Amino acid sequence: MYEQLLRKEATLAVIGLGYVGLPIALEFAKKLRVIGFDINAGRVEMMKNGIDPSGELEKEAFEGTDITFTDSLDVLRQAQFYIVAVPTPIDEHAQPDLKPLLGASSSVGKVLKKGDYVVFESTVYPGCTEEDCIPVMEKLSGLKFPQDFKVGYSPERINPGDKEHTLTSIVKVVAGCDEESLDIIAKVYELVVDAGVHRASSIRVAEAAKIIENTQRDVNIALMNELSMIFDRMNINTYEVLEAAGTKWNFLKFSPGLVGGHCIGVDPYYLTYKAKELGYDAKVILSGRTTNDNMGAYIARKTVQMMIKKGKDVARSRVLVMGATFKENVEDIRNSKVADVIQELRNFSVNVDIVDPHADSSELHHEYGFRLTPKEEVRSDYDAVIVAVSHKPYAEKDEAYFKSITSDNAVLVDIKGLFRGKIKDLQYWSL
Structure with missing residues (x-):
């Protein structure tokens, strides 16, 4: 299979051309014949037409590639190697x-032929590839x-908006159903991943490795969020504490x-779901999820409290929320989770305006019911x-x-601490 792909006697296909699939397809298309499939x-x-619907890639990324885009x-x-x-995602019940x-x-099942390869990159709970997909x-x-x-199985490690840690520069975890498939899959990915590959011992190990990458971050951020709520009651700035603690080497x-987003805020639920199915309640992971899922409402309530202390009539007040995407510098x-902030403010009858240089107003309205x-x-x-x-x-x-852009006695809430130490006159607060 590997040699056939190199000689373009076989074709590689990528199914799903979002922020993960499209970069993979275009990178492979620099060296192999590729079909990019999306429904x-x-x-x-x-x-x-050389346009990335996710807004991550420039038109130049499409140039010099041997790729056919299709929904057919x-x-x-016509492919023999499918990615x-x-x-x-999760549903409304976090399942x-x-x-x-x-x-x-x-x-894939409708077009699969004898001798074909299928590699999954989607984040799942351990066992999903073999128990559900196959x-x-x-x-x-x-x-x-x-x-x-x-x-x-080769879990994606794409970080939206990150131009440094890209597909080619991040070590790729790969796994196969046997030694032969592992070797071929590893060689195929080595064609495009300059950082090299890590060969996992099984598909389940690779699935588990991916899901704990984001679960680890989720739990640690939850700890920071909880600390920020504690330090706020002590009138201590969390970022100053973190700067001081960060001088220790470890x-x-x-x-x-x-x-928010479709990784850190979602993946842990796949692991806790599987754990529950096996009779174990993942207390630490779910506790972290609860803390992080409630941060939007906490920030909104804190904003309202500060406005009241400044003598504002909340029902007649107007708040500007700057930013609506799940993270900085992406569409x-x-x-x-900005949507949670907005919803909680509206629960207090606050009038809310929202701006964002990257988000699409119609998409926001479709997804959350508000426009820019x-x-x-x-x-x-x-x-x-x-x-x-x-x-x-x-x-x-x-x-x-x-x-x-503010009235007298206005409040500036700076969630990520961008302006810490730079605000002298406005009432200022950050996590």
């Missing part, structure tokens, strides 16, 4: 939603695993904040401003700017 015909048309199973059928990179993953497994492919293809086709540098709004405030409608009499996301344009603001 969204509109997104496919954009990519055919007939075209997908599945679809999202694995794993495997519909995209099982849908992709169905698509049976779907067997049923629809009529083939038997592992005799007729091989399966592997202190782990995590910061408090809103934990992605999925699982943005047009630039020409941004006011000069806000009773509070919440800098919710540290977008680069916001980091360049100063106190004069915030004073120009």
Whole structure:
């Protein structure tokens, strides 16, 4: 298979062309013949024109690549090596939603041929690839695993908005269903990953490794968030504490904040779901999740308390929220915890305006029920401003700017501590 791919006698396909799948497809397409498959015909048309729907890649990334973008199973059928990179979200009950993953497994199953390879990159609980995905492919293809086709797992490590830690520069964990498949899968990824690969002993080990990467971060950030609530009651600035503690060589540098997105705020639930199924309640992980999921409401309540102390009539007040995406300098709004801040403010009858240089207003309305405030409608009499996301344009603001858009006795809430030590006149608060 490896040699056939190199000679372009075989084709590699990537299923799911989001912020994970598209960079993988384009990187492989510099050296191999690639099919980029997505069920969204509109997104496919954009990519055919050299446009990344996620807004992560420039047009130059599409140049010099041997890739065919399609939403057709007939075209997908021409591949022999499949990489599945679809999202694995949670539902409204914080339960794993495997519909995209099982849908992709169905698509592959309909085109699978004897001797083909399938590698999953989607974040799942240990055992999902073998217990949930493979049976779907067997049923629809009529083939038997592992005799007729091989399966592997190589978890994605893409960090949206990060131009330094990219696909080629991050060590890639790879796993196969046997020694032969592991060797071939590793060699294929070594074509594009300059940092090299780590060969895991089994698919389940690779699945588990991925899910604890984000669970570890989630639990540590939850600790920082809890500490920030404690230190706030002591009138101590959390960031000053972290700076002091960070002078010790083995202190782990995590910061408090809103934990959204489709990785850190989602992946731990896949692990706790599987643990529950096996009869174990993951207390530490779920405690961290509860803390982080409640931070949006905590920030909103703190803002309202400060406004009341400043003599503001909350029901007649107006607050500007700066930033709506799940993290800085990206367009992605999925699982943005800024929405929790806005909802809690509205629960207090606060009038809320929202701005963001990267987010799409119609997407926000579809997902959360609010729209961005047009630039020409941004006011000069806000009773509070919440800098919710540290977008680069916001980091360049100063106190004069915030004073120009606020009323007397206004409050500046700086979630990530961007302006710590720079605000002298406004009432200032950060986590």
